[in-house]
Amino acid sequence: MPDIHDVLDRRAVTTLFQPLVEIASGRVLGYEALSRGPAHSPWESPATLFAAARAAGRETELDWICRARAYEAALTAGLDPALSWFVNMEPAAARTACPADLAPVVAYARHHLRVVTEMTERAIAVDPSGLLTAAAACRTAGWGVALDDVGADPMSLALMPFVHPDVIKLDMALLRAPGDPHTARVVAAVAAYAETSGAVVLAEGIETEEHLAVARTMGATVGQGWHFGRPAPLTGPTGPSASLPLITPPRADPRTPFGIVGDRRPLARTTKAQLMPMSRHLEALAADGGEPSVLLACFQDARHFTPATERRFARIATSSPLVAAFGTGLTDEPAPGVRGACLGDDDSLRGEWNVIVVGPHRAAALVARDLGDDGPQGERRFDFALTHDRALVVEAARSLLRWLAPVRTPELLVG
Known part of the structure; x- marks a missing residue:
């Protein structure tokens, strides 16, 4: 046989x-x-x-x-x-x-x-x-x-x-x-x-x-x-x-999430300390267990992906189809079950702090851009926007996928 x-x-x-x-x-x-x-x-x-x-x-x-x-x-x-x-x-x-x-x-x-x-x-x-x-x-x-x-x-x-x-x-x-x-x-x-x-x-x-x-x-x-x-x-x-x-596939937008959302929603300015509760709230949406949700987050730098954050994201990953973290110095798996994307120092995404959640019945995105302040971490200022518009949130989330899952050329399908 x-x-x-x-x-x-x-x-x-x-x-x-x-x-x-x-x-x-x-x-x-x-x-x-x-x-x-x-x-x-x-x-x-x-x-x-x-x-x-x-x-x-x-x-x-x-x-x-x-x-x-x-x-x-x-x-x-x-x-x-x-x-x-x-x-x-x-x-x-x-x-x-x-x-x-x-x-x-x-x-x-x-x-x-x-x-x-x-x-x-x-x-x-x-x-x-x-x-x-x-x-x-x-x-x-x-x-x-x-x-x-x-x-x-x-x-x-x-x-x-x-x-x-x-x-x-x-x-x-x-x-x-x-x-x-x-x-x-x-x-x-x-x-x-x-x-x-x-x-x-x-x-x-x-x-x-x-x-x-x-x-x-x-x-x-x-x-x-x-x-x-x-x-x-x-x-x-x-x-x-x-x-x-x-159906016609969605057009790939070359901009970052901040560029996509900021172009269609009014921007406000605040400090990192004021943004933290909003960021944690969106993470909580992905972690509440009501429905499996995608969580995509940009941390600028690996040092912001703290041990506490690592534990939160690993916990969310146990019940999510996709949890991903983006930042300079991050590994391919910065926490168990979490997909990592390492950014270059000159990457256009490096200056952004984004938290995006997409579930079957919910969608939310916090997009923020660092203004480059020195001084204490909590006092660093960001321009930001928050949206729950599903179509806009999904568009912003899709823009991150080119860092996580690069588009392959047709030759891969035909050898």
């Missing part, structure tokens, strides 16, 4: 496809690619296959293999070019080059297929910065992005506006517990995001007419599940099809 290395060396992966259907019309909008290992082998199950590849240190290579095989099957099927192909991707793979033997089909697919890259909630907990990097890389390549299994872990809701998915895939467990308070919170957060962004809501796991009815009440316009078709090889056109709309 072949071992996992033999399976990977032979690229012995096959792809099944499950249709994604427009609920109102019954038209097929696309297919999700579902990878399988060699039939009748221990690696046939995708979970077992990826676990073995992970243990062998070849998980990102397997990820490239699965995507390349999916693109190959889609390209040779001869289906409507307007269809969208949903293909899963591990964010870590965006940081590795495509294997040379797979690069031609991946590059060809980039120009001839409408690809929507699916990213999972698991990636948010394991590697949030990798998830954001991968999403940015897909956008740069002109592909769509779907956030998968939304609702399985409430952490995904906080990162949703940063990933800015074209498609939100509701976890199938929500259909089976429509009366659960957790389901209601997830559906409300997803509906709010979809209404402001234009994203498509897709319900997974639709197996019955009852599931279909529940999916409609949750705002889903696209469905996936055995009710519409089981995973199978592509066999050619099976009925009317249409194109899934993709």
Whole structure:
């Protein structure tokens, strides 16, 4: 029996496809690619296959293999070019080059297929910065992005506006517990995001007419599940099809949070001592446990990231999808679970003290700029603004991600 290395060396992966259907019309909008290992082998199950590849240190290579095989099957099927192909991707793979033997089909697919890259909630907990990097890389390549299994872990809701998915895939467990308070919170957060962004809501796991009815009440316009078709090889056109709309990604603003917020909100001037209670209040919003929230904070210099601050941020990180600290002299992980970004002495962000909190139902930002005073720390003066405008807060938060998760070029997707 072949071992996992033999399976990977032979690229012995096959792809099944499950249709994604427009609920109102019954038209097929696309297919999700579902990878399988060699039939009748221990690696046939995708979970077992990826676990073995992970243990062998070849998980990102397997990820490239699965995507390349999916693109190959889609390209040779001869289906409507307007269809969208949903293909899963591990964010870590965006940081590795495509294997040379797979690069031609991946590059060809980039120009001839409408690809929507699916990213999972698991990636948010394991590697949030990798998830954001991968999403940015897909956008740069002109592909769509779907956030998968939304609702399985409430952490995904906080990162949703940063990933800015074209498609939100509701976890199938929500259909089976429509009366659960957790389901209601997830559906409300997803509906709010979809209404402001234009994203498509897709319900997974639709197996019955009852599931279909529940999916409609949750705002889903696209469905996936055995009710519409089981995973199978592509066999050619099976009925009317249409194109899934993709949304316009947010424009990257090159300014810092202070520049973004200060341009649209009145500025005031005060001392560091007066700003501290405001800063602590925003940290408390992220730490209250009511909902998982993203916390991004700029400290200017590592000496301001005190032992007490380190303990607070480490505590918040245990229940947050992303906690990050920015400043000169900070390490990659200045506290357990906290992402660090080390700033250069001449970095434009170095003169700012920012605290930004984004949750599924809350958003707040304190942005401040150091006026360069000498003297006692508590008497140093800052110009500052405070806002709870969600769109403005998210825009300011996004501006920090280029320090934490640099945008990768399209070449990373095509090798």
